[in-house]
Amino acid sequence: FFEVMHRITRPSLWSAVSRQSRGFLTFVSQYQKGITLTMGRLGFLGSGVKQPGLRIRIPVFQKMFKVDLRTRIQELMPQDVMTADNVATKVSAVMYFRVVDAEAAVLQVTDVDYGMSQMAQTELRDVVCQKEFNDLLANRDLYSR
Secondary structure (H helix, E strand, O other): OHHHHHHHHHOOOOOOOOOOOOOEEEEEOOOOEEEEEEEEEEOOOOEEOOOOEEEEEEOOOOEEEEEEOOOOOEEEEEEEEEEOOOEEEEEEEEEEEEOOOHHHHHOOOOOOHHHHHHHHHHHHHHHHHOOOOOHHHHHHHHHHO
């Protein structure tokens, strides 16, 4: 139980959104976008979406969040699911996703990685619960896409 909780609650080293907190100069990589908030507001005194390159910010008044725009791969934990014909089964999945709107990823979601994994687990359970077990076995390739 502790290992499972540790896997769920530990901070991800490669999180989609990271916060840059030191220095006047910040480097935004080619695969990232920077979101700068000035005194907590977007679009105020030079804040907004920053393209890749070297960026200047005022440490006391501005915070910059870097958003990784690359495709991310995340393995979902195995789920115990009941099919439509009441057969208990365990399913697992791998999820591929990428952030399209960097501004929304910073301002509208607390943790993008955790939110995507929870949404994918919910959809996985929803799809499997509507199908019969024999249908899942026969169309395994169709459902794996």
